[in-house]
Amino acid sequence: MIKVTDLYKAFKGNEVLKGISLSVKKGETAVIIGPSGSGKTTFLRCLNLLEVPDAGTIQIGDLSMSFSGNHRHRTRDVTNFRKRTGMVFQGYHLFPHKTAVENVMEGPIVVQKQNKKEARERALALLEKVGLAEHAEKYPYQLSGGQEQRVGIARAMAMNPDVLLFDEPTSALDPELVGEVLNVMKDLAEEGMTMVVVTHEMAFAREVANQVIFMDGGKIIEKGTPEDIFDRSENERTNQFLNRIKVRV
Amino acid sequence: MELSARASDILHLLLNSFWPILKAGLAFTIPLTLITFALGLILGFIIAIIRLFKIKVLKDIAYLYVWVIRGTPLLVQLFILFYGLPSIGLILDPFTAAVIGFTLNMGAYNSEIIRAAIDSIHKGQWEAAYSLGMTKAQAMRRIIIPQAMRVSIPPLSNSFISLVKDTSLAATITVGELFRKGQEIAATNYEPFWIYIEVAVIYLIFCTILNYFQSLMEKRTSRHLEQ
Numbered sequence A: 001m002i003k004v005t006d007l008y009k010a011f012k013g014n015e016v017l018k019g020i021s022l023s024v025k026k027g028e029t030a031v032i033i034g035p036s037g038s039g040k041t042t043f044l045r046c047l048n049l050l051e052v053p054d055a056g057t058i059q060i061g062d063l064s065m066s067f068s069g070n071h072r073h074r075t076r077d078v079t080n081f082r083k084r085t086g087m088v089f090q091g092y093h094l095f096p097h098k099t100a101v102e103n104v105m106e107g108p109i110v111v112q113k114q115n116k117k118e119a120r121e122r123a124l125a126l127l128e129k130v131g132l133a134e135h136a137e138k139y140p141y142q143l144s145g146g147q148e149q150r151v152g153i154a155r156a157m158a159m160n161p162d163v164l165l166f167d168e169p170t171s172a173l174d175p176e177l178v179g180e181v182l183n184v185m186k187d188l189a190e191e192g193m194t195m196v197v198v199t200h201e202m203a204f205a206r207e208v209a210n211q212v213i214f215m216d217g218g219k220i221i222e223k224g225t226p227e228d229i230f231d232r233s234e235n236e237r238t239n240q241f242l243n244r245i246k247v248r249v
Numbered sequence B: 001m002e003l004s005a006r007a008s009d010i011l012h013l014l015l016n017s018f019w020p021i022l023k024a025g026l027a028f029t030i031p032l033t034l035i036t037f038a039l040g041l042i043l044g045f046i047i048a049i050i051r052l053f054k055i056k057v058l059k060d061i062a063y064l065y066v067w068v069i070r071g072t073p074l075l076v077q078l079f080i081l082f083y084g085l086p087s088i089g090l091i092l093d094p095f096t097a098a099v100i101g102f103t104l105n106m107g108a109y110n111s112e113i114i115r116a117a118i119d120s121i122h123k124g125q126w127e128a129a130y131s132l133g134m135t136k137a138q139a140m141r142r143i144i145i146p147q148a149m150r151v152s153i154p155p156l157s158n159s160f161i162s163l164v165k166d167t168s169l170a171a172t173i174t175v176g177e178l179f180r181k182g183q184e185i186a187a188t189n190y191e192p193f194w195i196y197i198e199v200a201v202i203y204l205i206f207c208t209i210l211n212y213f214q215s216l217m218e219k220r221t222s223r224h225l226e227q
């Protein structure tokens, strides 16, 4: 479903991604872990072209895009490619001037030109699925962080993406609200959604991930099953990082 | 005795001049304000969009325009339009010249307000819109502008209220608005102190009414925002 080959990205000479290659099969959940500044967010943003990579290839489903410094892609191609992925942000980024259900309807109405009634029905079904049926008419400021993030997930799902991308979806949440968001994500994984998740929730990674990817300094240091990484890794940097995380959690 | 006779004279004068001055306000000051504010809003919006989207050539013209208008006195701009243009063969009637002058002025200042309001919207909003597959224009129209509108209402209302008062400058290019009417009356009855106080009071009434509408609008549009 996803195949990334030799992805490079630099910000003003500061190399942030130095040759990332990975693939994620349909229905799989890949969890990306790694220290702050290792390029996890940048990598996810490259996957839906919020950042344009300097070099490399990204394939999602049957759409593939290659990048090189001097070639600019047409806006239409970028937009089309983007529709294949849904993004869930650390800071939710719900639209504050729209209710929960309007947030979820917005993409289908504006981008897919669905009619309002249909879009609304489907949005309500999605909100029900993330456990927010009774909050559909509330504005974001009337919701808790956990509820906001679940609306964020429903909003991303509404576009029927091939892949959902999560950038630390729970790290802005109070601890007691983390569970409700992770549960929704677990359900999605079980239903066969393809997901790439950046997170520090190691218990979630162990339970849900098919593949754990450890990044450091803009490179993938190691990838494998949760057991490979958490229990059997012989890599020094991986172990250092895991020890630190365990102390912190 | 003498003092009260003088007081009654003045009162008489004020009562007699109140309606003519108010009428000039209603016939010229208010229409001039409303027309130029509406046009200035449209112009400001267009300029802001040109500069935000960095449209080739137009953005340089927009930049130049804002730079010139903001860097020169409104009074001088009005004089160029009304007294200057005829010498190159372009004669404008006073009201038209005033509309053009004030509109150009409003447009420049409003474009800065609108641009700042759009800039103030968190970039996460753009990204959320893009991540749904929206184009820049769709994101602008559906997500950014509605939020920016709320942000820009207080500063735009301020520029509206300033405009009401600034229209008094139109007196200098012979538009028969509120202030000019006051001047005319003061010149014939030699009571400038009282007449100009009366003029000020009428402006104050206009602005107070507008302030009231402004706060009403702010309340309505901030309903959905976190306090």
Ligand SMILES: Nc1ncnc2c1ncn2[C@@H]1O[C@H](COP(=O)(O)OP(=O)(O)OP(=O)(O)O)[C@@H](O)[C@H]1O
Residues within 6 Å of the ligand: A011, A014, A016, A034, A035, A036, A037, A038, A039, A040, A041, A042, A043
């Ligand atoms: N838009 C940008 N412009 C310049 N530098 C950037 C930009 N975005 C990210 N960087 C830099 O790229 C590096 C990697 O950032 P990134 O956000 O991808 O790391 P991360 O692994 O997500 O870290 P964290 O765990 O703190 O979220 C950092 O050094 C950051 O300063």
Ligand SMILES: [Mg+2]
Residues within 6 Å of the ligand: A040, A041, A042, A167, A168
């Ligand atoms: Mg990050």
